[in-house]
Amino acid sequence: MSSAAATATSCHRLGVALLLLLLVLGGAEGKAHNYEDALQKSLLYFEAQRSGRLPHSQRVAWRHHSGLTDGLEQGVDLVGGYYDAGDHVKFGLPMAFTVTMLSWSLIEYGGDVADAGELGHALEAVKWGADYFIKAHTRPDELWAEVGDGDTDHYCWQRPEDMTTSRQAYKVDRDHPGSDVAGETAAAMAAASIVFRDSNPHYAHLLLHHAQQLFEFADKYRGKYDGSIAEVKSYYASVSGYKDELLWAALWLHRATGRADYLDYVVDNADSFGGTGWAINEFSWDVKYAGVQILAARLLLRGEHATRHRSTLERYRAKAERYVCACLGRNTEGGADANVERSPGGMLYIRQWNNMQYVTSAAFLLSAYSDYLAEAGAPTVSCAGGETVAAEEVFALARAQVDYVLGTNPRGVSYLVGYGSKYPNRVHHRAASIVPYKHSKEFIGCTQGFDHWFGRRSSNPNVLVGAIVGGPDRRDRFRDNRENYMQTEACTYNTAPMVGMFAKLHRMARLEREQGSTTPVPVTSTAADV
Template sequence: MSSAASSPCHRLRRVALLLLVAAVLAGGTEGKAHDYGDALRKSLLYFEAQRSGRLPHSQRVAWRHHSGLTDGLEQGVDLVGGYYDAGDHVKFGLPMAFTVTMLSWSLIEYGGDVADAGELGHALEAVKWGTDYFIKAHTRPDELWAEVGDGDTDHYCWQRPEDMTTSRQAYKVDRDHPGSDVAGETAAAMAAASIVFRGSNPHYAHLLLHHAQQLFEFADKYRGTYDSSIAEVKSYYASVSGYKDELLWAALWLHRATGRDDYLDYVVDNADSFGGTGWAINEFSWDVKYAGVQILAARLLLRGEHAPRHRSTLERYRAKAERYVCACLGRNTEGGADANVERSPGGMLYVRQWNNMQYVTGAALLLSAYSDYLAAAEAGGAARAVSCAAAAEEVFALARAQADYVLGTNPRGASYLVGYGSRYPGRVHHRAASIVPYKHSREFIGCTQGFDHWFGRRGSNPNLLVGAIVGGPDRRDRFRDSRDNYMQTEACTYNTAPMVGVFAKLRRMAWLEREQGSTSVPVTVTSTAAEV
């Protein structure tokens, strides 16, 4: 252990963190434990509110109706379906694919826990609603439709999706207009989903894997960022990190889905040139995948699922993975002010002002998964604590603290998961939720009429967007519940997706703690319904 790790300041910080964790486990600001099963159920309900296309008879969010039924018609392709990413009605391929990857990863790690909660069917439906759309959008081996709708015209209107009058122009990437990032993320989503469906629907899993392999080959062979090919996406989901992280990410998911060495060779051979072992980044999001890449690579090292020739490079991946973990814990001692993730006074990980909750929930899943990988390796006698002297239990404790913050263990005592607890945002920046339901009033609501009659209303939305995780508070834990405060009150699918697995695991852990009459944080490793 380094002298920095054993210093008095370090020990005081660790004691303070453990005291905070103990307070969280004791029941939060309201003095009672969180109902993680309820949070899980509501999280999955949210994805039904975000559906585009023809809704099934099993649709539980009754205030939504069919929408986008002519998507792709002008281009001669069926692009009906998929998800709206947030409070508007554009279907953006990159964040949608990341959402499906996160849902699938949640089920791969914690599918058994989701099943125990009685929610596996709904979770599989949430994944399949996305992958069915990706199959449609992947019209040729080297062609992927990456966006439907235009953000500029869409944002000038405040309408229900059932009333859309905005452009439904569709945009694609292909050989002449490459998009390695969106194709790579879609490959990752379909590869991860193929693992999820392997047991329950092997034919569908095989189809997903086939598409994933074709998309990865396309992404790698015809390299370029999709926002250079589709100018319309630049103002909304620009690929700031480039496409190299998505190529590594896709290769790792394909390796996990197939076990083929050539995919791992790709990750090892391109480790330096693609930044996999070079970039030390303190965030994980729909755009920046490096922390996820590094943690997946570290998993292979911890599990011994690699050839001897891969070991030294995987060690370097693990070093960067642990730097991310230590940054979240506030333990990095080198690198200056940017070495660690900022914390709000209430303990929330803080990355940036706009939709900070996406970084909180993404970190919660990464930390939870890595704590499991560490615990499994420690149980086999093959691991040590992370480089900043944190054991698996402490890594998971931080994941739990972030989840509890979302659910109301915070200075405001308010939940940022809509519909959970007694206090939560009521004026979510969301067109469909803020306007009278289509089934109650089928009178057409025009583009500006929605702004005039619904957007500016002071009251809560007429429809409850249950399960949505909004953008969340600022660095001082302050939050203004207003429809025009879109930086804080808009919810996104990729905010909620990582929490499906985290809530499922926390439900199991809470049950174990009640059974054992303990407030300790045991980290147990179980096989899941998705992968053994």
């Protein structure tokens, strides 16, 4: 590298570091965010997404019972669970990922959630999904993976209380495998079992039993679920395959049980499943490799492994840090795809459709990894090209992404609906965009919703509080229009990682106020790690 190029690179890195520092210290508007308020609102969103018979404790009053005959035609009770986004199909893979991330939020930052007075609501959010998975896992080798059909659902614009679309249910079994959806559901139930281990041990044991059976099914009868359920291909196709979910599930089962055979599985299949081979810049409902690598690195950092596992876990850690450095923009080897693109305002950018899902999941992984480093007394990350980065900078980027979501961005828009003074008002969401059922029980037909509600330029009659919409494009541009579903539709897996992040940042902000801005505040959570 020439001296001029080296100087330019050094200046760029200094600029990035200064940008992160400015974002963390006060943001574009020069004011601190109310993370406690953001946390409270984020948990309300999951109540708005509930399917089934709503409880008396339901706080989102503009929703009512829906999907009460789900599974009836197939002779199974599939009432409950979550709608994934603005439509009314219950897709098993993203729903399971949502529950995994909600559970991980509580495993890492449950003490912070409790200190904010929101633990009860957070536990309810996890349980609503986990209860559904218990119902959906009807036999050891059978899992109902979808209720509803995306094609017919998208032809209609109705409240869930008025649904006239197909509620056909689809399953995976021995003859129609779905290792990805079964593996992710196993991960969700294993993670949830950790969450309920102390407060409800019987329930935790039940979840773990289902998780172990599902993992065995996923591993023994291997195949992609979109090869067994054609109806899912246009919506939640398993592009990454199922091997990442098998590693992911095994790691969560190891964390839930401590059993050595689950870690043996992760080590023995590291190469053939791509765990130590794939270096991917995203973490999502489909692609779990970065999460797998960070969980494996955690075991290495904590010394929770046999000596013979060390070299393989080191390779997992190298790929984990490659992901971290990609988000930081600090990989100097690997070509154009070595780093994640940034918008001018500092947002991590992966792709135009619902980019916020990658922002929130990255923020969580970066925060968790910075915690693991701090707990292990390992202060730096090693990036491709030999550069080292301080763990504090890793967390600074995580916090900057959260603050961007909350309004520290060029538009000053909060992409968390209901938070702040400026947020999306025309969210692409059927229930939120139509008069609430309690105000008008008059039936709204399939096309009537399009005719009378979808095309309105006015704000939605119901505020979808706590939803994180798809968000802006690579130039920080955002158009608040119901028809602009790539940017204005929200998904459960956008918000799930933020439950833990908001709780952690609320604790840090409180300590900063109490101790004064000149006193270092510990990054790691006060919650006991499980």
